Amino acid sequence: MKNQQIHNVHFNLIYFFIALVLIIYEISSSIFIYLPVFYGVFFCYMFFLLEQKERTLYELDFRWYFCLFFLFFTDVTHNFFIFSSWIAFFIFYYFFAYWIKTNLKMEKFIPITFVLCAYSFIYIIDLIFSYIAKQDLKFFGIEYFYSLVAESFIAYILFRNKI
Incomplete structure (x- = not known):
């Protein structure tokens, strides 16, 4: 019993360490513009967690809530509208994810498609919010193209x- 508790503490410390590294990385990616933002990778991971929940009937755990926090934090650090990535993910998940998964014949490229959808939906949601708020429209620069390519590769792996 005591060994199981030590293992759980060790496992939770690993999650805490990974979360801390990702937060520091995200702050760095807002300073150094050519680092990937990880929207697409987190969309894939969140889809994976929701599929895992449906298969096992376990509740969503710390990983899910950290993903939501990370998307929120990324919105803030990269000057997107707050919760635009959440809205984009839920639109993507409920209307497009399973359609892509069932209809894309080359299954190995599903993660790459998810990354492309992540950036597309977040950009569209941000454009809509910019229009509603009567702000200047944001345009993705070349750094987001590099981020998209890098994230596609990471998500594929x-x-x-x-x-």
Whole structure:
């Protein structure tokens, strides 16, 4: 019993360390513009967590809530409208994710498609909010193209057989 408790504490410390590294990385990515933002990777991971929840009937845990926090934090640090990534994810998940998963014949490219959708939906949601708030429209620069390519590669490696 005591060994199980030590293992759980160790496991939770690993999550805490990964979360801390990702937060520091996200702050760095707002300073150094050519670092990937990780919107697409987190969209893939959140989809994976929701699929896992449906298969196992377990409740969503710390990983899910950290993903939501991370998307919120990314919105703030990269000057997007707050919760635009949440709205984009839920629109993507409820209306497009399963359609893509069932209709895309080349299953290995589903994570890459999810990354492309993540950036597209976040950009569209941000454009809509900019229009409503009568602010200048934001345009993705070349740094987001580099981010999209890097994230597509990372998502392909991490999620090619899991989604």
